[in-house]
Amino acid sequence: MPAAIGLDDVVAAETVLSHVDGEAGRLVVRGHDIETLVGHVPFEQATALLWDGLIDLPAEGLARALGAARLEAYDRLAPLVPATRALAPVPAMRFLLAGLPTMEAPVAVRLLAAAGVAAAFAIAGKAVRPDPSLGHAADLLRMIRGRPVAAAEAAALDAYLVTILDHGLNASTFAARVVASTAAGPAAALIAGLCALEGPLHGGAPGPVLDMLDAVGLPENAPAWVAAELDAGRRLMGFGHRIYRVRDPRADVLKAALARLGGRSARLTLAEAVEAAALAALERRKAGRRLDTNVEFYTALLLDALGVPRAGFTALFAAGRTAGWLAHVREQEARGRIIRPQSRYVGPLPAVAA
Ligand code: ACO
Secondary structure, three states, rough: OOOOHHHHOOOOOOOOEEEEEEEOEEEEEEOOEHHHHHEEEOOOHHHHHHHHOOOOOOOOHHHHHHEEEEEHHHHHHHHHHHHHHOHHHHHHHHHHHHHOOOOOOOOHHHHHHHHHHHHHHHHOOOOOOOOOOOOHHHHHHHHOOOOOHHHHHOOOOOOHHHHHOOOOHHHHOOOOOHHHHHHOOOOHHHHHHHHHHHOOOOOOOHHHHHHHHHHHHHHHHHHHHHHHHOOOOOOOOOOOOOOOOOOOHHHHHHHHHHHHOOOHHHHHHHHHHHHHHHHHHHHHOOOOOOEEEEEHHHHHHHHHHHHOOHHHHHHHHHHHHEEEHHHHHHHHHOOOOOOOOOOOOOOOOOOOOO
16 A cells, blocks of 8 residues: 555644654654653643644633633533433533534633533533633543542643643644634534544544553463464554654653652553563564554553543543644644645546447
């Protein structure tokens, strides 16, 4: 299959937002290495940095504006929650966001708040009133768990949200930019991003990472379990990446956030054994491809340690990545040119009349 079928190495946008250096294992967000942001600046400040010059920042500061917008989102979304009861978190989130009325300015702040509130409602299965005095991460975790959260837990979720803020032209960001390029508007582009994120080859992987750890059970089972999966032709969730040829730097940033949360769990010991077995097996079987640990492996461990149910991991990913999608949408809109590639027709042609 020609590489262009997966758009490998095709440059489809210019961006000032983030740069993924796959050979060096480096992620730069608005001129800053990701390691210098995570754990050092809160989600609101990282978002303001990302949006700078593209999206107007509220005079009262993003943290205050987001708090107020979460309350507004509660009023708009809470009546819709009963209709989501039979839905898994991402479809529930899609439903809630699709039901939003047309928004007045500031649209980006309102959409970012709504994405967080919709994710929390979709994961918790109920509407909990936001607390605008809290930081965004602390409030989302409180709404998900239905009780106050410790400062260390809020800090860990904040670190996660900053880690996944933006990541070049990944599949969901590309989907959002394609929709933005048609001038459909940021709400439509956000939902497109969410739909693209859902699949297990992209943001749907961390729940299955936990399923994998459960299936392995004990550290000593890891090599045989991994071998059986690969023999069966299945992919190991949390490994491999289109761009990174070395370890995804976000894996280590999240592993450090997990360590800051404290307490070494049996699950972490198991995870390290599975990671070692997976890397050894992938190296042996896919020599030259350089498959390594990606962000989703430690996402699973961190969000699990925070008491987020595994079915909700992708919805929470979307809540954070919305900040990146919205910035890309603005950048794409400013470009003012529709994204419209070609396909190569390989089907039959009509018979030529004699
Ligand atoms: N486990 C086993 N084999 C793998 C894995 C994996 N995790 N990843 C890639 N491979 C294999 C492929 O099957 C392929 O083998 P083949 O050449 O014999 O057919 C070979 O390695 C090359 O891989 P590609 O398909 O070229 O990798 P691609 O860049 O298309 O896919 C992807 C990247 C989708 C992330 C892939 O590595 C994968 O499926 N990983 C597991 C799911 C996952 O962790 N997703 C989260 C990604 S991070 C994110 O999006 C936030």
